[in-house]
Amino acid sequence: MERIDVVIVGGGLAGLSCAYGLADSGLTVLVLERGDFSGSKNVTGGRIYLEPVRRLLPDLWDEAPLERHVVRERLTLLGRTNSTSIDHYSDRRDQRPYPSYTILRARFDRWLSEKVAERGGFVIPQKRVDDLLMDGKRVVGVTAGDEEIPARVVVAADGVLSFLAERAGLRRDFEPEDLAVGYKEIIHLGDRKIEDRFNLEPGQGAAQLFVGAITGGMMGGGFIYTNKETISLGMVLGLAPLTRLQNGIEAYRLLDAFKERPEIRRLVEGGETVEYSAHLIPEGGIRRLAGLVRDGMLVVGDAAGFGLNMLVTVRGMEYAMISGVLAAETIKRAAQSNDFSASTLSHYEYLLKRSVIIRDMETFRRSAEILKNPRLFSLYPQSVCDLLEKVMEIDEKPKERLSSTVFKELRRNILTLRGIKDLWSLRGI
């Protein structure tokens, strides 16, 4: 079989962005996707930030199948029987070009794969790659079933579990600390109901995060993103607490309990669940990054561990796209000198270090560690809700001064030595 220039394993955002970046280079580019079509195995919580990728992939966004542009962000702290929300609306986010959108991957990735094909890349579906082809220490292609597919360079874009990166020694063994599981329902409501219930104009979208009593003290939280006709409603849970606590709660039941909360019930009432999905999320941070290149191979996107939990925002999809484009630039450069050795491909690492990916991951270096504190997911959300409940309460007794109600509540759980230490630890985020 003829040797392909570039074989990209995985037709998700990282792999397709790499293919898109390479498609005008004259190199033959093959994307191998194990699903029926690109996106059919991919899942997102629901939102992509376009500002970090707009300049790198400028022609894409006007006709892309995005859902709603997010203008309203809501953060809800959940106590056991009460909750407190901060609702932030920004008129700026309602101006073109819109900075962030909700998104559904089965639609978006499929469309992006069509764009790659239009530009001359080949996207082959239903093709599961099983292994790397090796020549000594050099990666010289991949195998899929009985088929050998030789290539000058292989791009591992095979997602968070990346068996290829593992095989190549470019991924550390996973610890439960490095991963979270996200799972969600897509609930069909129709555009009018979505706009009414989430206080939106046509086309506008909302993003809502929930932290507190719903995870039973485990690291994680709930989310809702509004799509055009549906909402994405789900949860994320750290795998470490799931493999440490014997709390007798199955993860999937927590989502049902979340849906039953009065704060959520009326939002989803009358809706029809049309899909249920799950996916792992890399949350190990920069300390868990392993090597990114070896002779004849690069690793991009989730496969490389490019995901980041910044507490109030969770990132990953833009990192996938950026790393794909940077890998494409590196491959084009390597092709000029016909040298795909690790030292030439290390230009990719150089580009990454200067990019927003590694800089963000450096800045938020300590966030994974800070997020291990279970009090962030139980005690403090509960305390804030109880404080507000006391402040708003009127009973038959004469009302205390507001300042003393507040101070008493704060002193109970927040203005303690431990509380102040926890607060101080947040400066690392």
Added chain:
Amino acid sequence: MEIQEKLAVDAFKNDTESHITLDQEKCMICRERFCIYACPAHLYELNEESRKMQVEFAGCLECGTCLIACIYGAVTWRYPRGEFGVQYRYG
């Protein structure tokens, strides 16, 4: 909503062979059974009669959580073959 109802709305193309296998010897000594708690599709179960762990591969959402959650390394998990497994229409 029962978990089986949720899985029933998904599109699956099931292979005849399972892509998940369990090492029953390791499962025998496991007391924690994190697979049962962690799997978002609730595919893992302890068979009360045989006392063996069983997994229903047909509803697998392909997240791989069980592979990491099993601290004894009893789960062998790989992606289903090219044409098979869950096919998301929304994602």
